[in-house]
Amino acid sequence: MSDQTDDRLDGARLRGDCADCFGLCCVALPFAASADFALDKPAGKPCPNLRDDHRCGIHTGLRQKGFTGCTVYDCFGAGQKVSQITFGGQDWRTGPAGQARQMFEVFPVVRQLHELLWYLTEALALPAARPLTAGLREALRKTEQLTLLPPDELVALDVGAHRRDVDVLLLRTSELARAGTRGKKKDRRGADLVGARLKGADLRGATLRGAWLIAADLTGADLRGADLIGADLRDANLTDADLTGAFFLTQPQLDAARGSAGTRLPASLVRPAHWTARS
Template sequence: MRDEPGGAAPARTDLTADCAQCFGLCCVALPFAASADFAIDKAAGSPCRNLQADFGCGIHTQLRQRGFNGCTVYDCFGAGQKVSQLTFGGEDWRSGDREHSRLMFDVFHAMRQLQELLWYLTQALELPAARPVHPELRRALDRTEALTRLERKELAGLDVTEVRQDVNALLLRTSELARAGLGRGRKKERRGADLMGARLRGADLRGANLRGAYLIAADLTGADLRSADLIGADLRDADLTDADLTDALFLTQPQLNAAKGGAGTRLPASFTRPGHWTP
């Protein structure tokens, strides 16, 4: 959180999905194809067959059993309720014509990216080691937050690419500061590495650069991931049993939801242990 005057960073609760305040936007706006993650095909802009009239999910408690694993790992970082309640002031996607609904879905796509950036910036501002770049991080956070409050048509036409590039440059500097002095060597520079199914049981990955790494189904049992940069890392079906992620950098709840773990997996205090993990 901020340690100087000038306003507060968004609370974590504002950057987490609150489905009760959303009009089921992810269940309509996003497409998916029949696969290991989804039991059916669904086109973008078409409501999921499980979406109910009150915008709730008819199989919410059985998503994994019914073949909708992909739904359980998705998080909009609070974009759904922000679009529904702030940008559109309580108007749902059914309250107008097709142009209205299309506009709402376009805004949701842009908002979700902006909210994710706010999540990373908020995390960066909580790192004491990143103090040298805190002023720049605060300015970036304020600019990004201001973008989320644009009028609906401005948001729909927003090119988030440039915003992401600017924020990513700051996050890279933050990562370097936070990982400095942790004995990083060539083996720990694994940015974008293909580590699918890798045997990393008990690996010392403290301070490793795993940005964008493919860790699908990797065995990370008992691995030390403290201060490892995990931004964009694909942890689908990775085994985090007894792994230590207590101060992993730029970790997100969706990453944990996509992975496997257990009671011995050590997590930062602000995260929720996924319900499908072993007790």
């Protein structure tokens, strides 16, 4: 794969396209009755809301009917990759015996790899990460090659080991990107900040990797240049917060949070439709 191809691994290819997917997230993944889901569903069993055409029967009313978890999920393009490339457009409903089970096992593996593609692509776009360009491009090339493995090899893949290798590069990228932020930079990696009162907090250049920010009040917080990889932002209040230049923030994280028209976002992300319209 050429470097030019590597640099274009973004946009539509790394976002879910339900039109080219056989509803894999609605079948392969399990969920439990909770604030996010209205009922229990084991892995491999179709959601009762999944129609025969692989579309959601309650798509426009998911939040109102207790399926908020569905509205904040994105496969990073893994669904269409598995459906159209790995299995060559063969529907799990009509495919050979055993293929459906294999497809459901492959999907979460490719989803993890596609999430890594998203992070690596973003890292390559950060000017501060230029010293790591060669390593990042090689990791991107290798990750893309892994997504193209045959189904049996994908099922057997130690994706955790690959994630750990990539994370070394992403951590170094974070250090370089945050070094340009003046002043003391907070290190809140993995911190328990559930429900924390962080209104107006200065979190410029902070590392919030894997932090638990569930229902945290980040109203008006300054998160410019912060590393948010893996941060749990479910129901976090980002009203009027400044996320300009924040990196390794994904659309699913943003969709799980609350915000406003005054919340400033990285250019690569879109304002969730359910956010309030206050300015």
